[in-house]
Amino acid sequence: MLANSLRSHSNTYLCFDAIIIGSGIGGLVTATQLAAKGAKVLVLESYTIPGGSSGYFEREGYRFDVGASMIFGFGTQGTTNLLTKALEAVNVKLETISDPVQIHYHLPKGIDLKVHKNYEKFLQKLGDIFPHERQGIRQFYDECWKVFNCLNSMELLSLEEPQYLARVFFQHPLACLGLVKYLPQNVGDIARRYIKDPELLQFIDIECYCWSVVPADLTPMINAGMVFSDRHYGGINYPKGGVGQIAQKLVAGLEKAGGEIQYKARVSQILLDGDRAVGVELASGKTYYAKRVISNATRWDTFEKLLPVSKMPRAERKWQQRYQKSPSFLSLHLGVQADVLPIGTECHHIVLEDWQNMTDSEGTLFVSIPTLLDPDLAPAGYNIVHAFTPSWVDDWQTLSSREYEQRKEAAAGRVIERLEKIFPGLDAGLDYMEVGTPRTHRRFLNRDDGTYGPIPQRRLRGLLGMPFNRTAIPGLYCVGDSTFPGQGLNAVAFSGFACAHRVAVDLGL
Ligand SMILES: NC(=O)c1ccc[n+]([C@@H]2O[C@H](COP(=O)([O-])OP(=O)(O)OC[C@H]3O[C@@H](n4cnc5c(N)ncnc54)[C@H](O)[C@@H]3O)[C@@H](O)[C@H]2O)c1
Ligand SMILES: CC(C)=CCC/C(C)=C/C=C/C(C)=C/C=C/C(C)=C/C=C/C=C(C)/C=C/C=C(C)/C=C/C=C(\C)CCC=C(C)C
Structure with missing residues (x-):
């Protein structure tokens, strides 16, 4: 029946080369890459704007980023600046503002450290706190550069495409062998090779945790090589107009290249013909068919909600045994009077009072103040402070709406109390506050349990x-x-480049 329906649709305008479920940056990079290669592409997004966790919302003159504002990938050189490359591929441009400091850490026992874009300055400052470990510090971070230099020397495409693998191996044999060596390694083992001081090892843990949400022992070395080096190479660059601009520009490029995007188009199921994915059905009942279906939803959403659980492949079951959902976040989107922040305040902060609490719910506090880079995101005389801290959906379930509001208020109070320690007067200078919970992330981002992503x-x-x-x-x-x-x-963005490459080869483009 479905096979007939597919055949009858295959020659109509409803049959696409590829349908992409979701317009997160992964989905949009795939879509723009495929459209640039001439594929007929349809993106279906359940929300009213593109971007997913890189979206934005506007309230009372403030434009808030939904997720974090610390953006890698906007460098101007090398091969690892994948956001720059994704925009260029569809002839769109985005102005970015360089951030001279990646993070200002406020850590236990008064450790106060800024990660400067300048590598030597960062090593110097960290070495000043741990003078007996200067050599180990340099050896560890230099090893991260080895990973980065391998990646940054080659075109980055699908590792599932044998011809590409043969080509990069032929062009860059040493870099490929370097990556093969690091692929199975985690940061903790390499850090302990050079560093002995337990407190410095805890610092390496939070260096990993603040983007991977797991300590060094669980953080892949390849990813650390990217993050710990690119912050000093391409740097951290904020998109003028807010993080939401990245998705807006990619959509403009997608449409210029002939692709299509629909909003308020929630996919309710992936249609199968026998065992093969052939299209999607929307919550509205409308169906679309395509030669290939690409899901930008999480694997849990894809294999547990968009497909019958009885069809879950063994490989997925195994993956679920290896990886679990990371916690979500409790987020405070604040508008505050500008004079609350001392001159010279950095854009991104990490606050942790006790090492033992690093991975706990409400343990590490993340703070972004994007208006210090782009003041136009808030009314004149005000700043945006986005403070977020890990939180599990279970703590927010089965509450009456009154209990939910009370719990939100209490949690917001605890976060503001902690913010007061680094920005005294913040509470009194508050102009606007919106509190999001794991339930908010689940609802607006369509991510199971509102998770930030998979962790081992x-x-x-x-x-x-x-x-x-x-x-x-x-x-x-x-x-x-x-x-x-x-x-x-x-x-x-890498995942998008790789996916589009593999799909294009499969489609014979
Ligand atoms: N560095 C930063 O500061 C920063 C900021 C924001 C986001 N991020 C990262 O972005 C990553 C997320 O990107 P992503 O590409 O995986 O996706 P995403 O989760 O951001 O977006 C997925 C999109 O798919 C849509 N969607 C899901 N299910 C759907 C369905 N059934 N029908 C229609 N639409 C559906 C969602 O509405 C969402 O827009 C995260 O890893 C996060 O760390 C980083
Ligand atoms: C042929 C042969 C033999 C072989 C071959 C081999 C090879 C070639 C290999 C390859 C590999 C590759 C390509 C790889 C790749 C990789 C990559 C690209 C990676 C990347 C990564 C990145 C990352 C991880 C990033 C991240 C970031 C993040 C997460 C961020 C976040 C942030 C946040 C959350 C913020 C917060 C903070 C504050 C606020 C303070």
Whole structure:
């Protein structure tokens, strides 16, 4: 029946080369890459604007980023500046503002450290706090550069495409062998090779945790090589107009290249013909067919909600045994009087009072103040402070709406109390506040339990367990942060390049 319907649709305008479920940056990079290669592409997004966790919302003159504002991938040189490259591929441009400091850490025992874009300055300052470890510090971070230099020397495409692998190996044999060496490794083992001071090792843990949401022992070395080096190379660059601009520009490029996007188009199921994915059905009942279906939803959403659980491939079950959902976040989007922040305040802060609490719910506090880079995001005389801290959906379930509001208020109070320690007077200078919980993330981002992404259940072999874009269901691909190499905008941009490359080869483009 479905096969007939597919055949009858295959010659109509409803049959696309590729349908992409979701317009997160992973989905949009895939879509723009495919459209640039001449594919007929349709993106279906359930929300009213593109971007997913890189979206934005506007309230009372403030434009808030939904997610974090610390953006990698906007460098101007090398091969790892994947957001720059994704925009260029569809002839769109985005102005960015360089951030001279990646993070200002406020850590236990008064450790106060800024990660300067300048590598030597960063090593100097960290060495000033741990003078007995100066050599180990340099050896560890230099090893991260080795990973980065391998990646940054080659074109980055699908590792599932043998011809590409043969080509890069032929062009860059040493870099490929370098990456093969690091792929199964985690940061903790390499850090301990050079560093002995337990407190410095805890610092390496939070260096990893603040983007991978796991300590060094569970963080893949390849990803650390990217993050710990690119912050000093391409740097951290904020998009003028807010993080939401990245998706807006990619959509403009997609449409210029002939692709299509629909909003308020929630996919309710992936249609199968036998075992093959052939299209999607929307919550509205409308169906679309395509030669290939690409899901930018998380793997949990894709295989547990968009497909019958009885069809879950064995490979997915195994993946779920290796990886679990990371916590979501409790987020405070604040508008505050500008004079609350001392002159010279940095854009991104990490606050932790006790090392023992680093991975706990409400343990580490993340703070972004994007208006210090782009003041136009707030009314004159005000700043945006986005403070967020890990939180599990379970703590927010089965509450009456009154209990939910009370719990939100209490949690917001605890976060503001902590913010007061670094920005005294913030409470009194508050002009606007909106509190999001894991339930908010689940609802607006369509992410199961509002999760930030997959994290290893136990120590795994680096990135070896992360699946690429093809799935065990023919015709179905995944893209985004539940595919190799995981969370992060530049990481999902890589996943998008790789997915589009593999799909284009499969389509014979
Ligand atoms: N570095 C930073 O500061 C920063 C900022 C924001 C986001 N990020 C990263 O971005 C990554 C997420 O990107 P991503 O590409 O994986 O995706 P995403 O989760 O951001 O977006 C997925 C999109 O798919 C849509 N969607 C899901 N299910 C759907 C369905 N059934 N029908 C229609 N639409 C559906 C959602 O509405 C959402 O727009 C995260 O890893 C996060 O770390 C990083
Ligand atoms: C041939 C042969 C033999 C071989 C071959 C081999 C090879 C070639 C290999 C390759 C590999 C590759 C390509 C890889 C790749 C990778 C990548 C790209 C990676 C990337 C990564 C990235 C990342 C991880 C990023 C991340 C970031 C993030 C997550 C961020 C976040 C942030 C946040 C959350 C913020 C917060 C903070 C504050 C606020 C303070």
